[in-house]
Amino acid sequence: MVNYVIRRLLLIFPTLLGITILVFAVMAAAPGGVGASLLSRSGDLRPEERAAMERYINERYGLDKPMPMQYLRWLNNVSPIGFRKDENNEDAGFGFKVPDLGMSFAKNRPVTQLVAQALPITLLLNALSVPLVFILSIVMGVYTARFRGQALDVGIGTANLALWSIPTIWMGVLLIGLLASEEYARIFPTSGLESLRADRWTFLPVVTEQGWQRGYLLDVVWHLVLPIVCLTYTGFAVLTKLTRSAVLENLQADYARTARAKGASERTVLWYHVFRNSLLPLLTVAASILPGMLVGSVIVESIFSIDGMGRLVVEAVQLRDREVVLSITLITSLLTLLSYLIVDICYAAADPRVSFE
Amino acid sequence: MQQRIGKRDLILYAFMVAVLISIWLAMVQIDRQWQFIALTQEKLDDQTRDIADLRRQFRRGISVSTETAGAGDPNALPDSWRGFKRAVAATEMPDYARGDWLVYSFSSQVPSLTPYMSGDAYASSIQQWIIDGLVTRDPVTLEWLPHVAESWNISEDGLTISFVVRDGVVFSDGEPLTAEDVAFSWRFVMDEKIAAPRARAYLSRIDDVTVDGRTVTFRFTEPYFGSFSLAGNLGILPRHFYSKYLESVAAAEEYNTSTGLLLGSGPYRLPSPTAWKPGDLIELVRNERYWGWVPAPFDRRIWKTINSDAAQLTEFKNGGIDVYAALPLEYRDLTQNEEIMKRTRSYEYYNPRGGYSYIAWNNLRDGKPTAFADRRVREAMTYLTDRERVIDEVLLGYAQPANGPFNPLGKQADPSLSVRGYDLDKAKALLAEAGYLDRDGDGVLESEAGEPLAFKLTYPSGSDNYKRIMLLLKDLYVQAGVLMEPDPVDWPVLINTLNTKNFDAVSLAWTSGFEIDIYQMLHSSQTEPGGDNFISYINPGLDELIETARQEMDEEARMAIWHQVHREIWAEQPYTYLFRTKSLIFADRRIRNVQVVRAGLNEGGLWNMPMEWYVPTDAQKYSD
Numbered sequence: 001m002v003n004y005v006i007r008r009l010l011l012i013f014p015t016l017l018g019i020t021i022l023v024f025a026v027m028a029a030a031p032g033g034v035g036a037s038l039l040s041r042s043g044d045l046r047p048e049e050r051a052a053m054e055r056y057i058n059e060r061y062g063l064d065k066p067m068p069m070q071y072l073r074w075l076n077n078v079s080p081i082g083f084r085k086d087e088n089n090e091d092a093g094f095g096f097k098v099p100d101l102g103m104s105f106a107k108n109r110p111v112t113q114l115v116a117q118a119l120p121i122t123l124l125l126n127a128l129s130v131p132l133v134f135i136l137s138i139v140m141g142v143y144t145a146r147f148r149g150q151a152l153d154v155g156i157g158t159a160n161l162a163l164w165s166i167p168t169i170w171m172g173v174l175l176i177g178l179l180a181s182e183e184y185a186r187i188f189p190t191s192g193l194e195s196l197r198a199d200r201w202t203f204l205p206v207v208t209e210q211g212w213q214r215g216y217l218l219d220v221v222w223h224l225v226l227p228i229v230c231l232t233y234t235g236f237a238v239l240t241k242l243t244r245s246a247v248l249e250n251l252q253a254d255y256a257r258t259a260r261a262k263g264a265s266e267r268t269v270l271w272y273h274v275f276r277n278s279l280l281p282l283l284t285v286a287a288s289i290l291p292g293m294l295v296g297s298v299i300v301e302s303i304f305s306i307d308g309m310g311r312l313v314v315e316a317v318q319l320r321d322r323e324v325v326l327s328i329t330l331i332t333s334l335l336t337l338l339s340y341l342i343v344d345i346c347y348a349a350a351d352p353r354v355s356f357e
Numbered sequence: 358m359q360q361r362i363g364k365r366d367l368i369l370y371a372f373m374v375a376v377l378i379s380i381w382l383a384m385v386q387i388d389r390q391w392q393f394i395a396l397t398q399e400k401l402d403d404q405t406r407d408i409a410d411l412r413r414q415f416r417r418g419i420s421v422s423t424e425t426a427g428a429g430d431p432n433a434l435p436d437s438w439r440g441f442k443r444a445v446a447a448t449e450m451p452d453y454a455r456g457d458w459l460v461y462s463f464s465s466q467v468p469s470l471t472p473y474m475s476g477d478a479y480a481s482s483i484q485q486w487i488i489d490g491l492v493t494r495d496p497v498t499l500e501w502l503p504h505v506a507e508s509w510n511i512s513e514d515g516l517t518i519s520f521v522v523r524d525g526v527v528f529s530d531g532e533p534l535t536a537e538d539v540a541f542s543w544r545f546v547m548d549e550k551i552a553a554p555r556a557r558a559y560l561s562r563i564d565d566v567t568v569d570g571r572t573v574t575f576r577f578t579e580p581y582f583g584s585f586s587l588a589g590n591l592g593i594l595p596r597h598f599y600s601k602y603l604e605s606v607a608a609a610e611e612y613n614t615s616t617g618l619l620l621g622s623g624p625y626r627l628p629s630p631t632a633w634k635p636g637d638l639i640e641l642v643r644n645e646r647y648w649g650w651v652p653a654p655f656d657r658r659i660w661k662t663i664n665s666d667a668a669q670l671t672e673f674k675n676g677g678i679d680v681y682a683a684l685p686l687e688y689r690d691l692t693q694n695e696e697i698m699k700r701t702r703s704y705e706y707y708n709p710r711g712g713y714s715y716i717a718w719n720n721l722r723d724g725k726p727t728a729f730a731d732r733r734v735r736e737a738m739t740y741l742t743d744r745e746r747v748i749d750e751v752l753l754g755y756a757q758p759a760n761g762p763f764n765p766l767g768k769q770a771d772p773s774l775s776v777r778g779y780d781l782d783k784a785k786a787l788l789a790e791a792g793y794l795d796r797d798g799d800g801v802l803e804s805e806a807g808e809p810l811a812f813k814l815t816y817p818s819g820s821d822n823y824k825r826i827m828l829l830l831k832d833l834y835v836q837a838g839v840l841m842e843p844d845p846v847d848w849p850v851l852i853n854t855l856n857t858k859n860f861d862a863v864s865l866a867w868t869s870g871f872e873i874d875i876y877q878m879l880h881s882s883q884t885e886p887g888g889d890n891f892i893s894y895i896n897p898g899l900d901e902l903i904e905t906a907r908q909e910m911d912e913e914a915r916m917a918i919w920h921q922v923h924r925e926i927w928a929e930q931p932y933t934y935l936f937r938t939k940s941l942i943f944a945d946r947r948i949r950n951v952q953v954v955r956a957g958l959n960e961g962g963l964w965n966m967p968m969e970w971y972v973p974t975d976a977q978k979y980s981d
Binding site: 055107117127128131172181190196200216302303304305307311 | 364367370371374377378379381382383386387389390393460466468469474552554613614616634635636638659661662663664665667668669671672674675676677847849850853
């Protein structure tokens with residue numbers, strides 16, 4: 001077991017190297033330079049500035065060096081061991097150093113700062129929506145299996161499939177237009193994560209002389225409703241079907257029949273015997289959760305004006321903001337590889353038939 | 358080992374997540390309240406200092422200057438304050454009141470508010486409320502008026518301009534603004550450690566800035582018509598606040614990567630001059646120490662960031678945005694919506710900064726002259742480009758056709774020149790004259806060598822309107838036997854294409870102003886790498902005209918030369934100028950005194966404009 005884990009851990013490094021080289025090569029091969037995107041966002045150009053800006057960026061980020069050199073420079077920056085620089089940018093020998101995730105060309109800010117700002121928001125959204133999808137899907141999956149072929153099964157199956165087919169981008173705009181507009185029903189806010197003056201509010205709701213004020217906590221929850229709906233509704237179909245088929249398979253298994261023969265009620269058979277065994281396939285799906293949690297959804301974030309990881313990455317790709325793309329790739333691939341390892345270990349723990357010896 | 362996951366565990370798990378998130382949110386909120394307390398403390402300290410200053414002045418005895426006693430009659434303003442004439446006139450209106458907030462929206466996040474650190478128009482539209490310039494301009498007559506400078510003097514040869522800095526101007530932290538600060542502002546931008554290559558590209562025309570008492574003198578390397586505007590609009594940065602960033606490379610790097618280092622002497626200020634970061638609400642509060650004749654009318658100016666167009670429109674319909682810039686189609690629908698029109702007023706105007714769209718014809722590709730190197734072909738293409746139809750069908754009439762680079766709102770354009778209308782016969786005749794005839798009867802024109810007249814029109818992808826215009830043009834051109842293939846490309850790719858000059862024709866837009874320089878785009882020296890004459894257009898006659906115009910300091914004489922330039926461009930058609938679009942703005946009805954003037958709306962714009970808008974007391978919506 002320990003051997004296996006060590007071997008897997010060591011394998012992570014060449015894999016990461018491969019991934020980053022690939023991403024770097026794709027970014028380098030993409031037409032259009034890094035600097036170009038910084039000149040204008042709207043399509044209007046201001047004469048005189050163009051050349052000055054391009055020259056400056058090339059110099060500042062060493063973009064005029066050969067590609068392999070640029071990659072090695074980045075690799076040296078992110079690695080905890082490598083060539084060090086002192087405060088005056090002079091060489092200071094080889095050794096341990098603080099890894100530096102680099103700078104965003106477009107925003108002129110350290111990547112760590114950008115990630116530190118976007119990550120909590122994405123985590124907040126995902127920490128709410130991922131468990132919601134899983135819990136609801138598991139419950140729906142179990143019941144559709146239990147009442148297989150009946151109205152409940154067909155109803156939930158159809159509804160989930162219908163939801164799954166609605167594009168998020170359309171759903172989001174529709175929700176804003178219907179549930180956040182004065183024209184129809186103004187139940188929810190249109191954008192953002194808090195109201196205009198929420199930073200001066202109390203945390204919990206209070207009743208003041210001017211009336212009821214919802215407080216910061218409820219305000220955030222209120223702003224989160226529509227984005228969370230958009231993040232979750234497409235996820236039910238796949239997970240429900242997965243749970244359903246696993247539960248069905250186990251309901252017909254020998255041990256379930258034995259349990260029934262013992263005189264256990266159908267309820268006990270379902271929840272205490274079959275349910276636990278049916279969660280194994282979900283474990284595989286769960287492996288993709290951890291990296292998925294960090295990635296965020298660019299569509300939902302754009303529609304509701306939320307500054308999460310999704311927008312950060314997509315904007316960086318559009319602007320050819322290489323160090324941002326590379327560093328986020330590095331973080332997410334590291335987490336993906338680690339979570340696969342953890343899931344494999346969990347398998348061994350959950351299923352006695354699996355062993356790494 | 359009991360390993361059962363039951364309903365209870367799920368509920369417990371959900372509860373745990375909820376508790377953890379609540380704790381985290383509570384910590385965020387507590388943090389922000391701490392910041393608020395810190396800010397309040399800062400404000401209190403400031404006030405204590407001000408009171409102490411006042412007490413000292415009382416002890417010394419007070420002299421009440423007649424200059425600053427009350428607003429009063431706009432026509433009785435001292436001459437050095439005539440920049441505030443319009444603002445004073447607004448305060449004389451019977452329902453004039455201070456208070457309320459003004460809420461705008463941006464469709465993308467502002468990356469940085471630190472001066473010179475963000476090239477986008479959003480950041481500068483915020484900075485103009487905080488950072489003052491030496492002069493301002495009348496939005497109707499465009500006459501230069503004193504602002505931070507009370508007077509100025511331009512030397513005979515146009516190489517030196519000196520300004521006298523007004524007494525009593527203070528930054529929003531209470532420190533006085535002096536001529537030294539003006540000189541520092543220029544030195545700061547010119548310092549290579551500061552990442553301001555854009556601004557340096559313009560300000561490097563200034564050779565030196567010297568200070569003598571209250572007088573600050575700019576010396577220029579060569580006579581240039583834009584010198585006065587360049588010096589007069591230089592944003593004045595407080596030396597005591599920014600000088601520490603020049604001390605070392607590390608300090609400069611701290612400035613370069615900062616997001617909210619913004620302090621100035623303008624009518625508004627940031628609640629904290631250092632704390633803002635992208636993602637925070639952009640909020641300016643009134644600068645209570647403002648030196649100007651008229652203090653800012655609104656308590657706060659707020660910019661919400663709403664990325665999606667649909668959400669922004671909904672927010673505007675809900676009344677959450679006070680001033681909203683609409684797209685042509687939105688504008689047409691909204692002006693017919695009674696509910697909206699009851700609450701807002703609509704304004705249409707040409708923004709002087711708006712610029713113009715064009716098609717640039719490449720003269721030289723792979724070292725060989727193209728079909729467009731022939732003036733007759735370019736002129737024929739202009740005749741074929743039915744701009745009236747493009748404006749009617751795609752832009753719904755909210756634009757005007759252009760016939761040159763100069764803005765008709767300014768004096769630079771020759772008003773006698775017409776816009777060539779659509780004329781298929783003239784175009785065909787011109788093309789035939791240039792040797793393009795349908796030689797094999799397939800409906801497509803060929804040159805003498807048998808080459809068909811076909812080209813790719815490159816344009817930035819992503820805009821539906823652009824795409825529709827290109828398809829319309831394709832139809833129009835093919836009627837004359839010219840084959841055009843629209844070629845939408847990504848912005849970074851497009852820039853690359855321009856640099857390598859590897860295209861047939863390209864459609865883009867240049868930004869503009871009342872008086873602009875076209876040296877970068879059309880002078881033959883700018884065909885070099887890095888220049889903006891990417892079409893390799895060489896015309897010695899035009900070169901000479903542009904050079905003389907740029908160096909002529911006398912406005913009237915210069916305008917006469919610019920008219921000549923315009924006529925030459927009109928005859929030569931290096932570009933086919935397409936159109937200038939209208940700004941379509943809705944403003945909430947509670948905001949009074951909104952006017953369309955020559956400079957656009959009578960607020961904001963190209964220079965520091967004392968504020969004229971206000972909301973009467975009974976109509977005010979927000980308060981602190």
